Amino acid sequence: MNVITFGTFDMPHIGHVKILNRAKELGNKLIVGVSSDALNFSKKGRNPVYSEQERLFLVNSFKGVDKVFLEESLEKKREYILEYKADILVMGDDWKGKFDEFSDICQIIYLPRTPSISTTSVIEVVKMSRPSPEDNE
Numbered sequence: 001m002n003v004i005t006f007g008t009f010d011m012p013h014i015g016h017v018k019i020l021n022r023a024k025e026l027g028n029k030l031i032v033g034v035s036s037d038a039l040n041f042s043k044k045g046r047n048p049v050y051s052e053q054e055r056l057f058l059v060n061s062f063k064g065v066d067k068v069f070l071e072e073s074l075e076k077k078r079e080y081i082l083e084y085k086a087d088i089l090v091m092g093d094d095w096k097g098k099f100d101e102f103s104d105i106c107q108i109i110y111l112p113r114t115p116s117i118s119t120t121s122v123i124e125v126v127k128m129s130r131p132s133p134e135d136n137e
């Protein structure tokens with residue numbers, strides 16, 4: 001069974017690792033579409049912290065990931081599912097219902113998101129942290 005999933009995977013964190021691990025358990029081969037910088041900008045209005053080349057490299061380094069490719073457009077999902085012969089599409093449940101239109105060509109599974117962690121929250125924590133006096137010594 002081929003499993004496909006999509007995401008930005010910027011500043012990878014435990015939520016990303018968990019969904020990739022759970023996706024892999026559903027089949028034998030895990031294929032990941034990593035959103036391009038341009039797609040990310042159009043979705044979120046900012047560039048990712050890590051470039052698409054770095055994010056492809058990072059996601060490809062995860063245990064269980066068999067193949068990565070660049071997801072150039074949200075509208076090309078059907079093409080990608082067919083091209084990579086995916087039997088199952090996995091997404092976090094923040095996308096629940098959004099990809100049901102592909103249920104004619106593969107099974108769609110929405111997995112629960114890991115609570116309390118997101119790239120945005122990590123960025124906020126980093127922004128808020130101030131150097132302590134010892135850092136300047």
Ligand code: C2G
Nearest residue numbers: 006007008009010015016019035091092113114117
């Ligand atoms: N995720 C999760 N738990 C979190 C954060 C993210 O399970 N705490 C999951 C998301 O639900 C998603 C995957 O990790 O399935 C990647 O998350 P993002 O990098 O935020 O990807 P996103 O911007 O949602 O891109 O074509 C679809 C998009 O490209 C998805």
